[in-house]
Amino acid sequence: MTDALLEIHAAVKRFGDHEVLKGIDLDIAEHEVVCLIGASGSGKSTLLRCINGLLPLDGGSIVVDGTTVSQYEAELNFLRREVGLVFQSFNLFPHMTVLKNVMLAPRKVLGVPRAEAAERAHELLERIGLWEKRDEYPDRLSGGQQQRVAIVRALAMRPKLMLLDEITSALDPELVSSVLELVRELAVEGMTMMLATHEMSFAREVADRVCFLDAGVIAEMGPPEQMFTAPKNPRTAEFLKRIIAAGRL
Amino acid sequence: MQTEAPARRDPLVGPAFGFAIAGFCVPIALFSGVAIVLGRRAERRIVASRGTVSGLDRARRAQRLGQIGVAIGIVVLVALFIATRWESLKTLRLVFFQWPDITGSFDTVFEGFLIDVRLFIYAEAVVLVWGMVVALFRIMPGTASTPLRWFAAVYIDVFRGVPAIVTIALVGFGLPIAGVNLPALPFESDSLFTYGVLALALVYGAYVAEVYRAGIESVHWSQTAASRSLGLSWGQTMGSVVVPQAVRRVIPPLLNDFIGLQKDAALITTIGILEGYGRARIFANANFSYAPFIVLACLYLVITIPMTRLTEWLVRRDRDRMQAGA
Numbered sequence: 001m002t003d004a005l006l007e008i009h010a011a012v013k014r015f016g017d018h019e020v021l022k023g024i025d026l027d028i029a030e031h032e033v034v035c036l037i038g039a040s041g042s043g044k045s046t047l048l049r050c051i052n053g054l055l056p057l058d059g060g061s062i063v064v065d066g067t068t069v070s071q072y073e074a075e076l077n078f079l080r081r082e083v084g085l086v087f088q089s090f091n092l093f094p095h096m097t098v099l100k101n102v103m104l105a106p107r108k109v110l111g112v113p114r115a116e117a118a119e120r121a122h123e124l125l126e127r128i129g130l131w132e133k134r135d136e137y138p139d140r141l142s143g144g145q146q147q148r149v150a151i152v153r154a155l156a157m158r159p160k161l162m163l164l165d166e167i168t169s170a171l172d173p174e175l176v177s178s179v180l181e182l183v184r185e186l187a188v189e190g191m192t193m194m195l196a197t198h199e200m201s202f203a204r205e206v207a208d209r210v211c212f213l214d215a216g217v218i219a220e221m222g223p224p225e226q227m228f229t230a231p232k233n234p235r236t237a238e239f240l241k242r243i244i245a246a247g248r249l
Numbered sequence: 250m251q252t253e254a255p256a257r258r259d260p261l262v263g264p265a266f267g268f269a270i271a272g273f274c275v276p277i278a279l280f281s282g283v284a285i286v287l288g289r290r291a292e293r294r295i296v297a298s299r300g301t302v303s304g305l306d307r308a309r310r311a312q313r314l315g316q317i318g319v320a321i322g323i324v325v326l327v328a329l330f331i332a333t334r335w336e337s338l339k340t341l342r343l344v345f346f347q348w349p350d351i352t353g354s355f356d357t358v359f360e361g362f363l364i365d366v367r368l369f370i371y372a373e374a375v376v377l378v379w380g381m382v383v384a385l386f387r388i389m390p391g392t393a394s395t396p397l398r399w400f401a402a403v404y405i406d407v408f409r410g411v412p413a414i415v416t417i418a419l420v421g422f423g424l425p426i427a428g429v430n431l432p433a434l435p436f437e438s439d440s441l442f443t444y445g446v447l448a449l450a451l452v453y454g455a456y457v458a459e460v461y462r463a464g465i466e467s468v469h470w471s472q473t474a475a476s477r478s479l480g481l482s483w484g485q486t487m488g489s490v491v492v493p494q495a496v497r498r499v500i501p502p503l504l505n506d507f508i509g510l511q512k513d514a515a516l517i518t519t520i521g522i523l524e525g526y527g528r529a530r531i532f533a534n535a536n537f538s539y540a541p542f543i544v545l546a547c548l549y550l551v552i553t554i555p556m557t558r559l560t561e562w563l564v565r566r567d568r569d570r571m572q573a574g575a
Contacts, residue, residue: 091475105479
């Protein structure tokens with residue numbers, strides 16, 4: 001069909017009576033970086049979780065690299081090797097050292113031998129400057145360090161697509177830049193990414209396309225320059241105005 | 250006069266009782282009063298000095314004074330109690346603390362107690378694994394595992410609800426008669442022992458399964474989400490991520506249940522295993538002395554108290570290792 005890595009078609013998700021996603025259509029090509037912006041509760045996180053299969057869809061379809069996201073365990077586990085998800089709250093495993101956190105999934109899911117997994121983890125931790133912290137437990141790291149470990153934990157699976165769910169929202173302002181720097185590098189290297197973010201200036205810099213989600217639908221989508229300077233939808237304009245008023249752009 | 254009141258007892262409430270209460274309260278009131286006054290003054294001084302050290306020493310001294318008052322009160326109370334009830338205490342000593350009875354019964358009680366120890370070690374090893382199996386059955390997702398969930402729920406309801414002594418009777422007397430023959434365990438000669446282990450494991454497996462389940466459910470779902478998003482299956486997520494965290498959290502209630510199990514080991518005396526309690530009772534009945542029960546009680550404490558302290562120490566060490574600022 002298309003050369004899109006991710007195809008979302010008429011995706012619907014309900015929580016009880018509340019319809020969170022009301023028919024989302026979105027294709028993402030390989031090496032593309034798409035930023036999801038929108039108010040809290042507009043469905044950004046829900047959409048990312050549906051792509052990863054953590055939440056089942058109530059309608060429509062999501063296809064990742066030719067595989068439809070279903071609810072069959074085996075298929076999902078296979079899909080998740082290709083799709084990395086990073087959370088707002090890091091969610092590192094507190095009972096494992098940094099090194100074990102990074103090595104766990106390749107060892108368990110891909111069956112990579114210990115030495116090889118350790119080598120890959122070394123590479124990744126070296127890259128984020130945390131190799132010295134390999135034997136520390138996550139609770140002893142700063143938020144910024146934890147989030148960078150969480151990102152490389154996902155990268156250790158060599159995913160084709162990375163989903164980043166407001167990964168800087170829980171961080172102190174001075175720790176944000178180190179995490180964004182890593183994401184910027186990934187973008188330059190050509191990683192396909194979908195980010196839900198409130199960091200508008202970062203979205204503007206790193207995104208190929210910006211997607212404004214409003215009450216469960218894509219209200220507007222376009223290149224960042226156009227979205228941030230000349231939004232066509234009045235709701236986008238209003239949202240950006242509020243963001244600017246809050247000093248986030 | 251003596252024939253009139255052959256079983257005269259000291260009245261509980263009498264002049265001695267009044268003395269004791271006074272001896273307890275007066276020093277406490279006195280010292281505390283002084284301590285409060287001193288404390289107030291120290292406080293004023295601290296406020297006046299705007300938080301610099303002046304006055305802190307006085308505050309500490311006042312606190313110490315309060316402690317001394319309470320300590321003196323307790324010592325006076327105990328001393329008065331012993332002084333006024335000396336006669337009754339002698340009877341008490343005769344019944345419970347006859348030294349010849351303690352030394353005389355020690356060997357047989359200790360030998361029996363070792364049977365209890367072997368029994369609860371076997372049972373605890375089984376329960377540790379079996380409880381987790383049941384807990385995982387209980388929370389297993391998916392329609393295919395519905396029968397397992399049901400099995401676990403019914404098992405827990407039944408064996409938590411039935412008194413341990415009844416389960417022990419059913420297993421220990423009932424199963425052999427019903428033709429269920431269990432072999433003797435390694436290092437054991439008596440196959441009856443196996444039924445005892447089975448009964449205790451059945452009862453405490455139900456408790457421990459619920460403790461494990463509470464632990465598993467206390468691990469935040471975001472941990473599961475993170476693990477599943479990396480591609481780990483449900484089983485892998487449980488094994489590597491959720492259960493290791495859950496078990497750490499439930500060690501204190503787990504220890505609780507294990508101490509319960511150890512104490513209930515004595516119940517297998519009812520199916521004819523002559524363990525610690527059984528032997529203590531035989532000695533007690535033969536000698537009209539309850540010293541062997543004191544021996545047995547002490548033997549239990551010698552096991553449970555160090556076990557508790559050791560567990561607390563292990564938990565603290567593990568936590569300090571993982572948490573910041575240690």
